[in-house]
Amino acid sequence: MYDFAIIGGGIVGAATAWQLKARHPGARIVLLEKEAECGAHQTGRNSGVIHAGLYYRPGSLKARFCKAGVRAVIEFCGEHGIPFRQPGKLVVATDEIELERLQARLARAQQNGIDVHWLDQADMRELEPHVAGSAAILSPSSGIVSYRAVTETMLRLFTAQGGELMTASEVVRLSEDQSGVRIRTRRGLIRAGYLIACAGLQSDRLARIHGLDPGVHILPYRGEYFRLRKERSDIVKHLIYPVPDPALPFLGVHLTPMIDGSITVGPNALQGWKREGYGHLNFSVRDTWDMLSYPGFWRITSRFLGTGLREFRNALSKPAYLKGVQKYCPSLSLDDLEPHPVGVRAMAVDRHGAMVDDFLFVESARSLHVCNAPSPAATSAIPIGEHICERIEAKAAS
Ligand SMILES: Cc1cc2nc3c(=O)[nH]c(=O)nc-3n(C[C@H](O)[C@H](O)[C@H](O)COP(=O)(O)OP(=O)(O)OC[C@H]3O[C@@H](n4cnc5c(N)ncnc54)[C@H](O)[C@@H]3O)c2cc1C
Structure with a gap:
């Protein structure tokens, strides 16, 4: 019997596991990850930006966590020798x-x-x-880092303190009673006094198999990138962003110097048909059916139809994609754009088609599910993990 089980080895699960173990060194804690390695989804497929927190609604969890997150992640990198830079x-x-x-x-x-x-x-x-x-x-103060490297270090600290990491352990069933949660994984049954689920693109499903109503469905939005060819990787020194359209949820295609010295161009925001689909032609019957049978999908799609079609056209046509970037960086040409891996964002949408803008936590007596951890959740992961620990401790004390 574990005291705590955490589902999800992305940066939010890792930040929670490491801090929870540090706060409760005597507790038995396990982290369950379905993939063979951690950080394989949003955490390992993002822009690597340490966001300063320019845009978020004052007073929101996003604004609060981001501001604290910048300081925390930079301190963490400094302490553990993880490369980062603050080009601005x-x-x-x-x-x-x-x-x-x-x-x-x-x-x-x-x-x-x-x-x-x-x-x-x-x-x-x-x-x-x-x-x-x-x-x-x-x-x-805006910076860059590899969030995969940050996550790996957090998990190393977690296991060095005695935490247990189980990879290739997809959680398929959850049930709760007064003493804790029974967790059925593909590798066997586990019991824990308390469960924390940080399942990213699968977060709504985990809540539902636990018998909770998250009030949202996760819709996948692909973020396609290019990388500038090496000879152009000194074209800008800062991160260069367009001004976001307040009506849209994403920041727009930007130029991002990466910590490995390359510069990425992207990401766009394209409706995905598979939650964890990164190839060109990705389609999942289950994920697509889930979307098509959800009223929130139709409502949000009709609201953003024009933008969606434009993004689709730009995704099909490299010249159209480039044109968006040339608005603020006119000397770039088609030859400068090389392929770069895709990411998929988890966007939580309610049945009325409204996007949930802030972090969303759904709780039962013995669990906490992180049902929405949108960008800048990588920047903010340390304060999010701290917040989760405090919520659990407050509940245990009451
Ligand atoms: C294209 C893109 C660009 C972004 N850019 C930035 C950026 O520059 N800066 C920033 O701060 N944020 C950025 N973000 C957002 C950030 O990457 C995410 O908010 C953050 O990584 C979320 O972390 P997570 O741990 O919640 O989710 P994830 O990293 O997706 O991790 C969830 C984990 O749960 C596991 N899991 C799911 N279901 C199960 C199950 N049933 N059993 C066991 N394990 C399970 C998954 O395998 C996965 O490893 C970006 C995101 C994307 C997609």
Whole structure:
């Protein structure tokens, strides 16, 4: 019998496991991961950006966790020798509408207490001669890291403290009674006094097999990237972002210097037909049926039909994809774009078709399910893990 079982070896599960074990060294804790290795899904397939927290609604968990997360992840990397850099980020306006939106973004970042600076065109060009636009916001603390490396280190600390890691252990059934939770994995049965599920793209399903109603379905959104060819990897020094459209949930295709020295271009946001599908032609009957039979899918799809079709066209056509980037980096050409692995985002949508913007936790007497951990959950993983530990401890004390 374990005291705690954690499902999911992505960065949220790893951050929780490591901190929980450090806070309760005598407890028996197991982390269950369905893949042969941890960090294989969202955690290992993202932009690697340490977000400063410019955009999030003041007072939201996203804003709070992100601000604390930047400090925490940088401290963690420093302490454990994980490479990271803080090149800073420019959010670039290219027309009048974007300029107006940029001003609103500046105000929000300031409300969130983030260090940001307004740059006019000349200042911007001085920092980034290849970037075109009328103005920009500079966020000096935005950084880059490999979240897979961060996750591996957290898991190493967890097991070094005596935590148990079971990979290739997909959880298929859950049942709860007064003394704890029975967890059926593909490798056998486990009992734990308390369960924490951090299952990313499968989080709603885990809650449902536990008999809980998360109130949302996870819809998969593919994020397709290119990588700039090596000779172009000095084209920008900062992370270069377009001004996000407030009506859309994603940040837009950006140029991101990665910690390995390359620069990625992306990601776009394309409806996926398989939650963990990373090839070109991915389709899962189960995932697709789940979506098509969910009213929230139809409502959100009709609301974003225009954007969805545009993203689809750009995904089919490299020149169309490039055109979006050339708006703020005109010297890039088709030859500069090389293939790069795809990521899939878990987007939690309610039955009315509303996207859940903030973190979402669903609880029973003996469990906590993280049912929505959207970007910037990688940046924020350490404070999220801390928050989960505190919630469990408060429950145990009451
Ligand atoms: C394209 C893209 C770009 C992004 N860019 C950024 C960024 O730059 N900065 C940032 O901060 N965030 C970014 N994010 C968001 C960030 O990557 C995610 O929010 C974060 O990784 C979520 O972590 P997680 O642990 O919740 O989920 P995941 O990493 O998906 O991990 C969930 C784990 O649960 C396991 N699991 C699922 N079901 C079961 C089961 N039944 N039994 C056992 N195990 C199970 C899975 O195998 C997986 O390993 C990005 C995301 C994407 C997709």
